[in-house]
Amino acid sequence: MGCAAAYYLISGDDKLKIAVVEKDPTYAQASTTLSMANVRIQFSLKENIRISRYAFEVLEEFDEVMAVNGIKPGIDYRREGNLFLVGKENREAAQQALALQKSLDCPVKWWSTGKIKQAFPLYEPVGPEGGTFGPADGHLDAYSLLMGYKNKAKALGVNFINDEVLKITGNSSRVAGVELISKENPAAGIVINCAGAWAAQIAHTLDVKLPVKPVKRQVFVLDTAVKPKKPLPLTVLPSGLYFRTDTGGQILLGKSMPDDPVGFDLNWNPARFNDHLWPELVTFVPLFDRLKLVRGWAGLYAVNTFDGNAILGEWPECKGFYLANGFSGHGLQQAPAVGRYLSQLILQQKPTLDLSIFNPHRILENKPLNENGLV
Numbered sequence: 001m002g003c004a005a006a007y008y009l010i011s012g013d014d015k016l017k018i019a020v021v022e023k024d025p026t027y028a029q030a031s032t033t034l035s036m037a038n039v040r041i042q043f044s045l046k047e048n049i050r051i052s053r054y055a056f057e058v059l060e061e062f063d064e065v066m067a068v069n070g071i072k073p074g075i076d077y078r079r080e081g082n083l084f085l086v087g088k089e090n091r092e093a094a095q096q097a098l099a100l101q102k103s104l105d106c107p108v109k110w111w112s113t114g115k116i117k118q119a120f121p122l123y124e125p126v127g128p129e130g131g132t133f134g135p136a137d138g139h140l141d142a143y144s145l146l147m148g149y150k151n152k153a154k155a156l157g158v159n160f161i162n163d164e165v166l167k168i169t170g171n172s173s174r175v176a177g178v179e180l181i182s183k184e185n186p187a188a189g190i191v192i193n194c195a196g197a198w199a200a201q202i203a204h205t206l207d208v209k210l211p212v213k214p215v216k217r218q219v220f221v222l223d224t225a226v227k228p229k230k231p232l233p234l235t236v237l238p239s240g241l242y243f244r245t246d247t248g249g250q251i252l253l254g255k256s257m258p259d260d261p262v263g264f265d266l267n268w269n270p271a272r273f274n275d276h277l278w279p280e281l282v283t284f285v286p287l288f289d290r291l292k293l294v295r296g297w298a299g300l301y302a303v304n305t306f307d308g309n310a311i312l313g314e315w316p317e318c319k320g321f322y323l324a325n326g327f328s329g330h331g332l333q334q335a336p337a338v339g340r341y342l343s344q345l346i347l348q349q350k351p352t353l354d355l356s357i358f359n360p361h362r363i364l365e366n367k368p369l370n371e372n373g374l375v
Helices: 002-012 046-060 088-103 113-119 142-155 196-204 270-284 331-346 361-365
Strands: 019-022 082-086 109-111 130-134 159-162 165-170 175-180 191-193 212-224 234-236 242-245 251-254 291-304 311-314 321-325
Touching: 002 019, 002 142, 002 331, 046 088, 046 331, 082 088, 088 130, 109 113, 113 130, 142 159, 142 331, 165 196, 175 191, 191 196, 196 212, 196 291, 196 321, 212 270, 251 270, 270 291, 311 331, 321 331
Parallel strands: 019 159, 082 234, 191 321
Antiparallel strands: 082 130, 109 130, 165 175, 212 251, 212 291, 234 242, 242 251, 311 321
């Protein structure tokens, strides 16, 4: 979010003085680089669908547009599809979401269980009533996407500072800048909180309370004895278990669970897979009964506990304090639209895509957004 916002701002006005403060320039703990880098159009909120449509446009041309001195980022954008299995209890909501997606010209289809089995013979879709398949959905190299935005922003004049924000300076009505661990105190009339899982901590230094918590999510890498004959789409079961193929035919798998720890622990736990996820996977893909857990990792969702959607725009009670927080696992795919929107707000331009529905006002007014099917 920080790199995307910086890129769109400097592209909109090359006279701006912009600094991105990054405490970990290796991005070893960044939610972006630790994600499964999924990009999908299958949402049930109109604005989220339009955000994804814009992302599709950007990603198709990303390598060319973000090239610096002829060097392209190489995001390896693969549109291998997303398949959401639908149970009886979710059939009506899924059909409503599908109707909305089609009304916005999205290439999403309803597949019967027979069609699912025909397309992916390894699957045993017993129980679900069918599923929605988005052939334009896919995944990419998250690190290359991040570095693409960063390197292009730097080439255009954005300053990247290896430091850590101790607090945002100013008062309850206006920001004045930030105080860094290095004791530097850059002045700024505009500060954008793009701190991801650390967003609430940063906002709290200005006495702004955000309903954002760092929740650990784990990804497991599997080497199965039986290999799919073609790439498997990101497949999401009604329980929330999800998996897809990766390089070399390995399987990436994860699941958001109610007891996922809150905090900044990035240690992954193999027992999580062995005890809970493997039995569920084998029920749906019986031929995955023989496999090896190769490795795994943990990353952080910046979970918006209020309604699961972005908190986006200027904080109503503090001039110059902008938020791009609480994406709850969808931040990577929403970065292009969010970065452009923030830049247009700050530059006082009419937004190309109206994302005011995500305005922080709703937090203060206790008016959560209603969206089904968030993963």
